[in-house]
Every structure is written in C-alpha cells, then in structure tokens.
Amino acid sequence: MKQQEPLETSFANRIAHVLTEALPYIRRFKGKTIVVKYGGNAMIDERLKNSFARDVVLLKLVGINPVVVHGGGPQIGNLLQRLGKTSEFVQGMRVTDAETMDVVEMVLGGLVNKEIVNLINRQGGAAVGLSGKDGDLIRARKISMSQLQSTAPEIIDLGHVGEVASIDPAVVDMLVHSDFIPVIAPIGVGEDGCSYNINADLVAGKMAEVLKAEKLILLTNTQGILAKDGTLLTGLSLREVDALIEDGTISGGMIPKVRCAMDALRGGVNSAHIIDGRVDHAVLLELFTDQGIGTLLVRR
Numbered sequence: 438m439k440q441q442e443p444l445e446t447s448f449a450n451r452i453a454h455v456l457t458e459a460l461p462y463i464r465r466f467k468g469k470t471i472v473v474k475y476g477g478n479a480m481i482d483e484r485l486k487n488s489f490a491r492d493v494v495l496l497k498l499v500g501i502n503p504v505v506v507h508g509g510g511p512q513i514g515n516l517l518q519r520l521g522k523t524s525e526f527v528q529g530m531r532v533t534d535a536e537t538m539d540v541v542e543m544v545l546g547g548l549v550n551k552e553i554v555n556l557i558n559r560q561g562g563a564a565v566g567l568s569g570k571d572g573d574l575i576r577a578r579k580i581s582m583s584q585l586q587s588t589a590p591e592i593i594d595l596g597h598v599g600e601v602a603s604i605d606p607a608v609v610d611m612l613v614h615s616d617f618i619p620v621i622a623p624i625g626v627g628e629d630g631c632s633y634n635i636n637a638d639l640v641a642g643k644m645a646e647v648l649k650a651e652k653l654i655l656l657t658n659t660q661g662i663l664a665k666d667g668t669l670l671t672g673l674s675l676r677e678v679d680a681l682i683e684d685g686t687i688s689g690g691m692i693p694k695v696r697c698a699m700d701a702l703r704g705g706v707n708s709a710h711i712i713d714g715r716v717d718h719a720v721l722l723e724l725f726t727d728q729g730i731g732t733l734l735v736r737r
C-alpha cells in the first residue's frame with residue numbers, strides 16, 4: 438500500500454498560516470457583494486483563466502457574492518482583424534459601426550461570456566452568463582463626441598458606443614440569492630432598442646455602485662497604478678488620484694479605469710482595487726492576505 442508522504446513541517450506551517458490569515462477576511466466579507474472586472478488583457482492563458490475561475494468559486498463557497506463583469510477588447514480585435522476590419526479608438530473607446538457592433542455582441546455576449554461561464558462551472562461553481570439585454574439589466578445612452586476630448590478630429594461619430602444610463606439589478610439579485618454567479622458582458626440597450634458597446638470598466642463601476650458592493654476589483658495588465666519611476670503605488674485617495682491624472686502619471690487606458698473606480702467610491706462602494714490579472718490567484722491574494730496586492734483606492 439502506498440504511504441502518504443508526511444508534509445514538511447515548514448510547508449504545513451505555511452499552509453496553516455495562510456488559512457488563519459484568511460479567516461478574518463472571510464468573516465468580514467461573508468454575505469457581501471464583490472464586483473470583479475475581468476479584462477481581456479488578463480485572459481492570457483489557460484492556467485491563469487483557471488486560477489481566476491477557482492478564486493471566484495472559492496469566494497462563493499465561503500459565503501461571499503462575486504459578480505463578474507468581463508471585457509474582451511483584444512478578443513474583439515482578433516475577430517475584427519480576421520474579418521479584415523480595423524478598429525479606431527477615441528480615448529480608449531472603440532469606434533463601433535453597425536457591423537462592428539455585431540462582432541462585439543458575438544464576441545462579448547457569445548464567445549468570451551460563455552468561456553468564462555464554462556471555466557467557473559468546471560471549477561465547481563454555478564455561473565450564469567448575461568448581457569445587459571437580459572432582464573433589461575443595462576440601459577445605455579449613446580456617447581457623443583462632445584463628451585470626449587478627441588485627438589482624432591476626423592472621427593465625428595463613435596457609432597454604437599454607449600455609457601450606462603441605468604442598471605436594473607433585479608436579475609443579478611435573483612441569481613446571487615439563488616447561489617449562482619452572474620457573469621456580465623458589457624452590452625447595453627438604448628431607448629431606440631439598439632445594442633450599445635460599453636467599456637467594461639464603466640459597467641463594472643456602475644454595477645458595484647448599484648449592487649452596493651463592498652469592493653470593486655479591476656484586474657488589468659500592470660501591477661496596479663505605477664508612479665513615474667515605475668514603482669507601485671499601494672494606496673491612493675481620490676485627491677491623490679486627481680493629482681496623478683493632472684501631472685500625467687496616470688494616462689491612457691488607466692484614466693477611465695480610475696475614473697470609474699472613483700465614481701464607484703463616491704457612490705458608496707467601500708474600496709476599489711486595481712490589481713495585476715497576470716498573477717496567479719490575484720483575487721484571493723488581494724482579498725485574503727494582510728498585505729493585499731496592487732493599488733487600493735479609498736474615498737477619504
């Protein structure tokens with residue numbers, strides 16, 4: 438008969454330490470909602486995707502309510518390229534004509550959404566995929582060029598690019614309270630009945646606000662918010678973030694991300710975290726360890 442190797446003492450101690458360190462956090466977050474934005478750039482390889490799905494399932498099993506909002510920008514770009522279409526971006530927003538909108542809906546609402554649902558379910562969770570159309574979840578409003586400081590004067594219309602006009606959380610509440618894990622694609626419906634392509638960070642921020650979430654966690658492809666010299670800024674207040682945008686330390690795609698996190702904080706979410714989705718089990722490390730990872734944004 439094969440004998441089980443005894444655990445090396447220091448390794449066993451480490452496991453015990455990790456589990457006991459997690460305990461106060463599990464107690465603190467039990468019954469609370471945590472909105473996790475899973476960006477397309479963090480969906481790099483199978484190992485990372487599975488580690489993300491395991492984290493989400495573990496949260497649910499210890500009594501926390503994860504709600505996943507996903508992106509899929511690179512995946513939309515890949516399919517558009519295969520179809521011979523190129524995308525233009527204005528302030529990080531993809532100019533979306535009717536044909537591009539069809540692709541966005543296929544990729545986000547179909548491929549990416551169902552892949553995440555399947556990953557979570559294979560790890561033992563019960564995920565249900567939704568787009569903003571399901572249960573009239575996300576009402577969208579068209580974004581006009583005048584709302585953006587465009588550096589591309591030749592583009593006069595963003596097409597089907599929307600912002601969140603309102604969220605009706607009824608379908609998400611119903612799923613959460615029936616022990617399902619909602620997985621939401623950032624597509625909204627306009628007053629005109631048309632589909633709108635919404636930046637996933639914007640949807641995640643508003644979702645966290647409307648669901649009165651305890652935390653908003655944004656997974657991205659950097660360690661967090663970095664200073665000019667490349668060091669990680671571990672904790673920032675709203676005032677400090679404003680100053681970093683002002684002096685150009687925060688730029689590009691990080692601007693809408695911090696803006697929506699700041700809006701969520703002002704709307705009552707207790708904390709927002711920008712963390713590195715390229716790290717295995719990033720969500721667990723953030724939630725259940727004393728030091729956390731990435732950048733913590735707080736209201737004060």
Ligand SMILES: Nc1ncnc2c1ncn2[C@@H]1O[C@H](COP(=O)(O)OP(=O)(O)O)[C@@H](O)[C@H]1O
Binds near residue numbers: 657658661
């Ligand atoms: N101060 C900063 N700290 C970290 N990243 C920054 C900063 N300023 C700009 N960025 C850029 O923002 C990017 C993240 O935004 P984005 O590419 O839109 O992410 P995602 O695809 O995850 O939504 C980083 O990869 C980096 O290039």
Ligand SMILES: CC(=O)N[C@@H](CCC(=O)OP(=O)(O)O)C(=O)O
Binds near residue numbers: 478508509529541
């Ligand atoms: C209007 C707009 O730009 N929408 C995004 C939606 C996907 C997204 O936000 O994906 P990431 O989080 O992976 O960047 C897009 O078309 O790429």
